[in-house]
Amino acid sequence: MNTIIIIAAFVLAIYVAVVIAVNKQIPNSLSESVYYFPTKGQWLWTAVIATVALCTIPPFVSKTIPAIQWMAFLACAALAFVAVCPLMGKPGNPDNGDGTYSVHMGAAIACGVLSQICVTVTNPWFLLAWVPWLVAFVWITKDGKWHTAMFWAEMTCFISVFIFGLL
Numbered sequence: 058m059n060t061i062i063i064i065a066a067f068v069l070a071i072y073v074a075v076v077i078a079v080n081k082q083i084p085n086s087l088s089e090s091v092y093y094f095p096t097k098g099q100w101l102w103t104a105v106i107a108t109v110a111l112c113t114i115p116p117f118v119s120k121t122i123p124a125i126q127w128m129a130f131l132a133c134a135a136l137a138f139v140a141v142c143p144l145m146g147k148p149g150n151p152d153n154g155d156g157t158y159s160v161h162m163g164a165a166i167a168c169g170v171l172s173q174i175c176v177t178v179t180n181p182w183f184l185l186a187w188v189p190w191l192v193a194f195v196w197i198t199k200d201g202k203w204h205t206a207m208f209w210a211e212m213t214c215f216i217s218v219f220i221f222g223l224l
Contacts, residue, residue, distance in 0.1 A: 065112035
């Protein structure tokens, strides 16, 4: 079971590292990184997010307490919805009017909230993964806006779920 969560973490880490290295910047959100690809290459984003979702389901559900395993499953299912509804509009205006933006955003929020509820209820110590993000948020936003806050919040969600799934 640990192997597939390691695969999910590795796939996401390689993707993020390549996106940042090639584009020489951190995206405002993981979803926004789809804009870093030419139109014909945007399938890679979908493949990465879908792989992470599918590889995360078994360990995440099995490690979550039985009473809320359905939430763990729904969190991963929501991530799969995020994968199949990438941001399709233009940077700064991702809503192309076909409803995919609403599905994408709703599924992303559901994934984040449900995953962190599962982690919190099953083992609240994993919420300590949020301490660095919270410190950075307070430090950076005291003087202005933190443009990559969403990206780092998403990474924190992933990290807490990956560690939770491993231990």
